[in-house]
Amino acid sequence: MNKREFKDKVYTELAKVAKAMANPVRLEIIDLLAQGPFSVEQIAHYTGQSVANASQHLQTLKNAKLVQVTRNGNFINYSLAGENVFNAWIGLRELGFAYNAEVEKVIHDFRNGHNSDMNAVDAETLAEMIENDEVVLLDVRPEDEYNRGHIHKAISTPIDKLETYLKKLSKRKMLVAYCRGPFCVYADEAVAMLKDKGYNAVRLNEGFPEWALLNGYPVDSKFS
Amino acid sequence: MNKREFKDKVYTELAKVAKAMANPVRLEIIDLLAQGPFSVEQIAHYTGQSVANASQHLQTLKNAKLVQVTRNGNFINYSLAGENVFNAWIGLRELGFAYNAEVEKVIHDFRNGHNSDMNAVDAETLAEMIENDEVVLLDVRPEDEYNRGHIHKAISTPIDKLETYLKKLSKRKMLVAYCRGPFCVYADEAVAMLKDKGYNAVRLNEGFPEWALLNGYPVDSKFS
DNA sequence: TAACTATTCAATAATTCTATTGAATAGTTA
DNA sequence: TAACTATTCAATAGAATTATTGAATAGTTA
Numbered sequence: 001m002n003k004r005e006f007k008d009k010v011y012t013e014l015a016k017v018a019k020a021m022a023n024p025v026r027l028e029i030i031d032l033l034a035q036g037p038f039s040v041e042q043i044a045h046y047t048g049q050s051v052a053n054a055s056q057h058l059q060t061l062k063n064a065k066l067v068q069v070t071r072n073g074n075f076i077n078y079s080l081a082g083e084n085v086f087n088a089w090i091g092l093r094e095l096g097f098a099y100n101a102e103v104e105k106v107i108h109d110f111r112n113g114h115n116s117d118m119n120a121v122d123a124e125t126l127a128e129m130i131e132n133d134e135v136v137l138l139d140v141r142p143e144d145e146y147n148r149g150h151i152h153k154a155i156s157t158p159i160d161k162l163e164t165y166l167k168k169l170s171k172r173k174m175l176v177a178y179c180r181g182p183f184c185v186y187a188d189e190a191v192a193m194l195k196d197k198g199y200n201a202v203r204l205n206e207g208f209p210e211w212a213l214l215n216g217y218p219v220d221s222k223f224s
Numbered sequence: 225m226n227k228r229e230f231k232d233k234v235y236t237e238l239a240k241v242a243k244a245m246a247n248p249v250r251l252e253i254i255d256l257l258a259q260g261p262f263s264v265e266q267i268a269h270y271t272g273q274s275v276a277n278a279s280q281h282l283q284t285l286k287n288a289k290l291v292q293v294t295r296n297g298n299f300i301n302y303s304l305a306g307e308n309v310f311n312a313w314i315g316l317r318e319l320g321f322a323y324n325a326e327v328e329k330v331i332h333d334f335r336n337g338h339n340s341d342m343n344a345v346d347a348e349t350l351a352e353m354i355e356n357d358e359v360v361l362l363d364v365r366p367e368d369e370y371n372r373g374h375i376h377k378a379i380s381t382p383i384d385k386l387e388t389y390l391k392k393l394s395k396r397k398m399l400v401a402y403c404r405g406p407f408c409v410y411a412d413e414a415v416a417m418l419k420d421k422g423y424n425a426v427r428l429n430e431g432f433p434e435w436a437l438l439n440g441y442p443v444d445s446k447f448s
Numbered sequence: 449t450a451a452c453t454a455t456t457c458a459a460t461a462a463t464t465c466t467a468t469t470g471a472a473t474a475g476t477t478a
Numbered sequence: 479t480a481a482c483t484a485t486t487c488a489a490t491a492g493a494a495t496t497a498t499t500g501a502a503t504a505g506t507t508a
Contacts, residue, residue, distance in 0.1 A: 003409050004272055006334045010407050011248035011255075013327045014320040022246040023496085024235035031235075040455060048228055053497060055456055060495095065323035074454055074506060084315075084322045091308075091315030096238040098308045099289035103237045110230045183234050185227050247466085264485060277467060279486055284465095298476060298484055 020064030021092065025049060026057050030080065030089050033067060034209040035141070035180055036148045037079035086213055093182075111188060119191055120205040123215045126176055136169065138162075138177045140186045141208070149221035151178065151211055159186040162193065174200045181207035244288030245316065249273060250281050254304065254313050257291060258433040259365070259404055260372045261303035310437055317406075335412060343415055344429040347439045350400055360393065362386075362401045364410045365432070373445035375402065375435055383410040386417065398424045405431035 001009075021027060028047045032038060038046070044054035058078055061067040066085050067078045080086060096103045111120075121129070129135040130153060137154040139146045146156040157165045159179075169175060175194055179186035187203035194201035204211070212219045225233075245251060252271045256262060262270070268278035282302055285291040290309050291302045304310060320327045335344075345353075353359040354377060361378040363370045370380040381389045383403075393399060399418055403410040411427035418425035428435070436443045 001334055001337060006330065006409065007252060007407060008248065009330045010327060011251045013324055013330065014316060015246055015248040015251055017320045017324060018242060018246040018251065018316055019495095022239055022242040024232065024239040025496095027235045027238055027242065028231060050498075051455075052457090052499080055454095056497085059456080066319075071505085074452090076455065081323050084319045088312075088315035088319040091312035092238060092242055095290075095308045095312040096241045099305050100237055100241060103234060106230065106233045106237065110225055113225060183231060185230065243465095249466095274468075275485075276469080276487090279484095280466085283486080295475085298482095300485065 017064050017066070017088075020060055020066055021088070023057070023060075025053070026061055027089070027092075029054070029057060029061065029078075030066065030085065031181055031183065033078060033080045034086050034089070035145050037070065037077040039072075039075040039077055041075075043078065083213060086209060090210075090214065107182070110185075119195075119202040121176060121202050122205050123211055123217065126204055127215075127217055129174065129176070135174045135176050138175055138190065139179075139208070140177050140190045141179050141184075145180075145208075149212065149219055150208060152218035152220050154178070154220075157190075159190055162190055166197065166199075169194075169199060171199055174202070176202055176204055178204035178211070179207055181210060241288050241290070241312075244284055244290055245312070247281070247284075249277070250285055251313070251316075253278070253281060253285065253302075254290065254309065255405055255407065257302060257304045258310050258313070259369050261294065261301035263296075263299040263301055265299075267302065307437060310433060314434075314438065331406070334409075343419075343426040345400060345426050346429050347435055347441065350428055351439075351441055353398065353400070359398045359400050362399055362414065363403075363432070364401050364414045365403050365408075369404075369432075373436065373443055374432060376442035376444050378402070378444075381414075383414055386414055390421065390423075393418075393423060395423055398426070400426055400428055402428035402435070403431055405434060 021030070025047060029043055032043060032046055040055050040058060041051055043049075043058065044051045047054065049057070058067065061078075062069065066081055068081045070077050070079070126135070126137075130137065137151060138157045139150045139154040140157055140159040140162060143156055143158050146154075146158075150156070157177075177187040177190040177194070179190075182205060184207055187207075191201045191203045206214075208219075211217050212221075245254070249271060253267055256267060256270055264279050264282060265275055267273075267282065268275045271278065273281070282291065285302075286293065290305055292305045294301050294303070350359070350361075354361065361375060362381045363374045363378040364381055364383045364386060367380055367382050370378075370382075374380070381401075401411040401414040401418070403414075406429060408431055411431075415425045415427045430438075432443075435441050436445075
């Protein structure tokens with residue numbers, strides 16, 4: 001094997017990994033699987049795809065070793081192959097944020113539409129607020145995602161049942177809602193609704209996996 | 225804009241960035257540009273592409289905002305758009321290393337062919353060796369890359385002129401060669417040649433940009 | 449074993465990507 | 479201004495990718 005053949009092989013192999021990430025549906029799947037394992041049907045549902053199409057994309061991700069498979073009864077569950085997959089996804093996401101004005105613009109426009117653009121708090125600030133007991137932290141993801149792991153001291157208030165929790169929340173305390181990540185809109189919806197009802201609410205600008213894996217802040221988890 | 229439209233737009237924009245990286249030639253270009261700016265002709269030469277083809281790939285990278293352009297006389301120089309591009313590339317590379325056995329195998333096989341598989345040292349170890357003055361550090365990249373920036377205390381011994389430097393090197397000291405990165409083979413060639421002539425030589429398992437940007441170890445640079 | 453269920457496969461047409469070739473362009477030097 | 483040079487553009491054919499549809503499969507439950 002000469003120099004050129006060697007380089008061709010190495011970069012071709014790495015390009016295969018990049019190709020597996022080079023599709024919007026698959027990126028959304030990766031972002032979703034950062035929460036934990038999901039069945040094909042769940043993945044199809046959350047990403048708005050047909051089951052066959054979701055399955056096809058999952059095969060692509062599996063072949064590139066980005067996801068792994070476990071069986072649970074009738075269901076096949078997919079999850080990220082490891083922390084490096086999340087890291088690569090974050091690297092890509094940060095790159096998109098930094099140099100592609102289009103990405104920021106879309107987010108900005110969307111949040112403006114929800115009157116929540118200025119209502120985001122970063123992880124560091126939130127950590128301080130928790131420390132000082134200044135905040136009630138709301139995990140607005142579906143309950144089973146909360147059960148797998150959540151930010152320490154957060155309470156589960158899934159977005160579609162949030163209204164039933166309202167009476168337990170104080171209008172004097174600051175409420176911080178978080179969900180799956182910066183592109184997850186449950187938190188935006190929660191903030192919009194809470195403010196509408198007269199509560200003090202902001203969202204965390206990222207989500208659970210960033211809190212846990214990037215920042216290493218405390219979590220409550222089944223596994224710890 | 226509803227939820228689904230918002231997500232589609234965000235993930236589609238990020239997929240564009242991933243698509244720009246999803247090609248072996250473009251990954252090799254990114255890896256090369258991590259050394260600093262190069263002209264189209266140089267890029268074509270180092271990657272073994274036609275000028276027209278290299279230019280086309282550079283347009284793709286430019287449209288995705290991964291590279292930027294400066295003009296210098298008759299030449300147009302391309303360089304990475306920023307540190308986030310390097311970070312994303314490293315994220316991808318580490319992912320390939322970790323889960324894609326094929327990548328490791330190719331590297332292993334190639335280095336075995338050069339009898340140098342076991343002759344690599346990592347950055348931390350090298351930093352200690354430098355500290356203790358146990359080592360002579362050889363930058364075997366082309367001289368102009370050395371001039372742009374190199375590891376502190378390294379001397380320039382470009383691979384194609386390495387033989388002329390031999391008489392100045394001691395057989396009693398350990399020699400460590402480095403080049404552009406883990407896939408750069410100049411360092412392997414240097415180690416093979418040096419050992420053949422009876423010197424003690426190993427390569428650094430990564431290259432200059434990793435040393436400088438990832439590990440933050442000391443460098444000598446035009447700009448610092 | 450039979451029925452059932454979640455998932456995968458296969459075929460297809462539309463779209464996108466890629467390397468090659470040779471011509472066109474923009475900027476520099478004389 | 480004219481000649482020159484580095485780079486880009488345009489056209490093309492072959493290859494790869496994608497969503498859709500409906501059928502096939504493997505594993506589970508009764």
